[in-house]
Amino acid sequence: MIRFDNVVKRFGDLTVLEDLNFSVTPGEFVCLIGPSGSGKTTILRLLMTLEKVTEGTIYVEGRPLSHMDRNGSLTPADEKYLREARKTIGMVFQQFNLFPNMNVLRNVTEGPIRSLGKSRDEAEQKAKELLELVGLSDKLTAKPGQLSGGQQQRVAIARALAMEPRGMLLDEVTSALDPELVTGVLHLLKDIADSTDITFLCVTHEMQFARDVSDRVMMFDSGRVLEDAAPEKLFTDPDHERTRGFLHAVLDRA
Amino acid sequence: MFDNFDIYLDRILLGLPATLWAVFGGIGLTIVLSFAAGIGLLSPRRWVRIPVRVYVEGFRGSSEIVQLFFFAVALSIFLGIPLAATPLNALMIGIMVLGLNHGSYGAEIVRGAVQSVPRAQHEGAVALNFSPAQRMWRVLLPQAVVEMLPSLNNLFIQLVKGSALLSLIAVPEMTKKADELRAIPAFAQDLWMIYLTLLVFYFVISVGITWIMRLLETLAAARVGRPIPSREKALARGGAA
Amino acid sequence: MEIWRWDRFFEVWPYIGEGLVTTITYTLLGSVVAYVLGLIFAVVRQLRIPVVDQILWGFIEFVRSTPLLVQVFFLFHVLRPELLSGTGVDLSTQRLIVGTAAVGIHYACYTSEVYRAGIEAVPRGQWEAATALSIPGMRVWTGIILPQAVPRVLPALGNYTIAMFKEVPLLFTIGVLDIVFYVKTVFASDVGGAGPEAWFAAGLTFLALSYPCSLLVRRLERRVGTV
Ligand SMILES: Nc1ncnc2c1ncn2[C@@H]1O[C@H](COP(=O)(O)OP(=O)(O)OP(=O)(O)O)[C@@H](O)[C@H]1O
Ligand SMILES: [Mg+2]
Numbered sequence: 038m039i040r041f042d043n044v045v046k047r048f049g050d051l052t053v054l055e056d057l058n059f060s061v062t063p064g065e066f067v068c069l070i071g072p073s074g075s076g077k078t079t080i081l082r083l084l085m086t087l088e089k090v091t092e093g094t095i096y097v098e099g100r101p102l103s104h105m106d107r108n109g110s111l112t113p114a115d116e117k118y119l120r121e122a123r124k125t126i127g128m129v130f131q132q133f134n135l136f137p138n139m140n141v142l143r144n145v146t147e148g149p150i151r152s153l154g155k156s157r158d159e160a161e162q163k164a165k166e167l168l169e170l171v172g173l174s175d176k177l178t179a180k181p182g183q184l185s186g187g188q189q190q191r192v193a194i195a196r197a198l199a200m201e202p203r204g205m206l207l208d209e210v211t212s213a214l215d216p217e218l219v220t221g222v223l224h225l226l227k228d229i230a231d232s233t234d235i236t237f238l239c240v241t242h243e244m245q246f247a248r249d250v251s252d253r254v255m256m257f258d259s260g261r262v263l264e265d266a267a268p269e270k271l272f273t274d275p276d277h278e279r280t281r282g283f284l285h286a287v288l289d290r291a
Numbered sequence: 292m293f294d295n296f297d298i299y300l301d302r303i304l305l306g307l308p309a310t311l312w313a314v315f316g317g318i319g320l321t322i323v324l325s326f327a328a329g330i331g332l333l334s335p336r337r338w339v340r341i342p343v344r345v346y347v348e349g350f351r352g353s354s355e356i357v358q359l360f361f362f363a364v365a366l367s368i369f370l371g372i373p374l375a376a377t378p379l380n381a382l383m384i385g386i387m388v389l390g391l392n393h394g395s396y397g398a399e400i401v402r403g404a405v406q407s408v409p410r411a412q413h414e415g416a417v418a419l420n421f422s423p424a425q426r427m428w429r430v431l432l433p434q435a436v437v438e439m440l441p442s443l444n445n446l447f448i449q450l451v452k453g454s455a456l457l458s459l460i461a462v463p464e465m466t467k468k469a470d471e472l473r474a475i476p477a478f479a480q481d482l483w484m485i486y487l488t489l490l491v492f493y494f495v496i497s498v499g500i501t502w503i504m505r506l507l508e509t510l511a512a513a514r515v516g517r518p519i520p521s522r523e524k525a526l527a528r529g530g531a532a
Numbered sequence: 533m534e535i536w537r538w539d540r541f542f543e544v545w546p547y548i549g550e551g552l553v554t555t556i557t558y559t560l561l562g563s564v565v566a567y568v569l570g571l572i573f574a575v576v577r578q579l580r581i582p583v584v585d586q587i588l589w590g591f592i593e594f595v596r597s598t599p600l601l602v603q604v605f606f607l608f609h610v611l612r613p614e615l616l617s618g619t620g621v622d623l624s625t626q627r628l629i630v631g632t633a634a635v636g637i638h639y640a641c642y643t644s645e646v647y648r649a650g651i652e653a654v655p656r657g658q659w660e661a662a663t664a665l666s667i668p669g670m671r672v673w674t675g676i677i678l679p680q681a682v683p684r685v686l687p688a689l690g691n692y693t694i695a696m697f698k699e700v701p702l703l704f705t706i707g708v709l710d711i712v713f714y715v716k717t718v719f720a721s722d723v724g725g726a727g728p729e730a731w732f733a734a735g736l737t738f739l740a741l742s743y744p745c746s747l748l749v750r751r752l753e754r755r756v757g758t759v
Contacts, residue, residue: 130660139676148667151666151668152668153666197664348739353739354699358735361734365535365728448596451599455601469602470605486610527650527688529689529691529692529749
């Protein structure tokens with residue numbers, strides 16, 4: 038589904054990702070953990086084409102994300118190609134990024150109508166189902182500003198699902214929430230992961246959640262995958278001292 | 292095509308001194324009035340505040356062109372001769388109106404900047420037992436100056452542009468000198484060149500003023516230790532309207 | 533000659549009334565041009581197209597740094613004969629076109645700064661969410677960015693309309709029949725000269741209209757905030 042091939046990302050002189058290689062198979066739930074500033078968000082933003090890779094190639098469903106095949110030769114992707122590529126992937130942001138000028142229903146239908154070309158009726162039908170799923174059927178006409186953080190994040194999840202993505206990117210989706218709202222959102226994500234075959238790539242500091250839902254956990258440090266293992270193995274018997282230290286620090290804080 | 296260019300250039304240069312007098316005289320008067328009226332607006336005494344408010348709103352609200360004609364006409368009636376016959380008087384009136392008009396905008400800039408100085412600074416000055424005058428001159432104004440420089444920069448450019456209006460009351464400044472060429476048929480096909488050159492002269496003056504103001508901003512910011520707001524930001528709030 | 537004549541002060545009002553309609557018309561038309569063109573400038577500059585961006589920036593800076601009066605002369609005496617003479621458009625319509633264009637373009641260079649600040653005040657996350665949902669560029673502007681940016685810029689736009697109202701009178705120099713034209717030319721020839729009292733009345737008229745408007749803008753500012 039997703040493959041990073043010798044990916045390098047620099048911001049000016051700062052090398053954030055160094056020669057990164059990993060892949061995610063369809064239907065997998067992969068969690069990314071690692072210290073702050075290690076480049077986790079950058080990976081998701083590259084996948085969403087919010088940033089460009091410096092070197093190397095990212096493949097999504099076998100197609101390179103940054104280049105397109107034109108008459109046999111690879112040329113830099115144009116906007117049309119990128120928009121096509123983005124349709125495979127949905128993203129939920131740490132700060133929700135709902136559109137404050139649109140009500141909840143419009144937030145969820147905007148993408149399907151404008152980029153998937155669905156009819157308004159069809160999009161609303163689907164949106165209502167999804168909002169039902171995230172438990173917000175009674176808030177269809179509310180503006181984002183009238184909702185709690187947890188509710189806003191659930192709208193954002195419904196909004197990403199409405200695009201019928203085959204892959205979902207989650208960036209610390211609970212870290213802007215009050216503690217009592219976190220569990221609800223995590224439960225919701227687990228239900229969605231269990232009941233669909235969407236591929237998930239999830240950055241989180243919620244170690245219990247990572248342990249419960251993921252098929253694989255990748256420990257990240259200084260732009261490299263330090264350790265890549267099943268959750269049981271990584272959380273109980275990590276190979277690296279650095280991973281152990283990180284887990285201790287996080288778990289002690291919790 | 293450029294055969295007569297030096298004629299035009301000479302002509303505009305002939306008006307340059309009057310323009311520069313108007314601009315720098317006007318800026319001088321604007322600064323004095325801005326601070327006097329700006330501080331007046333902050334006065335706790337109503338008999339100070341109210342007349343200053345009337346001055347500020349009166350000059351901001353009525354049009355600069357109308358103010359020019361008002362004072363020009365009043366003076367020429369008072370003197371009993373048309374203003375055009377006494378260019379120096381016309382220039383004086385021009386400087387006065389430029390100063391009075393832009394001073395009224397400047398007053399609001401000064402008031403706003405002084406009010407934006409953090410309350411703690413004010414209280415700190417009280418705690419040091421400064422008199423109200425000392426608080427204003429030693430604590431509040433030095434900090435407020437940084438804040439007001441970008442807006443004053445915009446205001447001074449506004450004044451440069453306003454100085455062209457003095458051509459309408461017979462001040463022999465650049466616009467008047469250049470526009471007089473329009474009456475000469477031989478120059479008709481060169482009008483574009485004449486006006487563009489004139490515009491470039493104004494542009495250079497404006498850029499020069501901005502350059503000086505930037506320098507002052509850097510100096511002031513270094514002394515007060517506060518970052519400078521940008522000139523564009525001030526424009527985005529609706530400028531000096 | 534007397535400096536102040538009350539009889540003239542009362543006689544001038546009908547003349548001012550005649551000119552006021554024109555002044556307001558030009559202000560409103562000029563505002564429409566400035567609002568639309570300023571928005572176009574701001575959006576084009578936001579797209580950061582090389583060369584186009586630098587040229588537009590230079591143009592805006594130049595227009596903002598030079599007198600509207602000279603720009604009006606340039607448009608009227610240089611461009612108008614080239615573009616409008618011989619098109620069959622009558623002279624007063626030509627004045628209307630040149631006048632609104634001059635004022636509108638001049639103020640568009642200010643309003644573009646207003647819009648730009650408004651657009652930049654929209655959080656980056658909004659752009660990113662729109663990208664993540666693959667919403668097409670045009671729709672991002674009309675559906676997401678501008679609806680959030682425009683309300684906040686309204687007070688500043690209002691301020692520029694008020695400023696424009698007070699600057700439109702300089703169009704009398706190209707023969708526009710506004711307040712200044714009526715006082716300076718029509719009234720003066722009817723009574724044999726416009727004294728300070730006539731100009732005072734004209735000033736009062738501008739004050740009486742612009743002051744309440746700026747109070748309204750200040751109230752709006754408190755409602756929607758500033759950029
Ligand atoms: N647009 C940018 N320009 C310059 N540097 C950037 C930019 N975006 C990220 N960085 C830098 O890249 C590094 C990795 O950032 P990233 O946001 O990916 O970290 P992260 O692992 O998500 O951290 P956190 O857990 O705090 O969210 C950081 O050092 C950051 O300062
Ligand atoms: Mg991050």
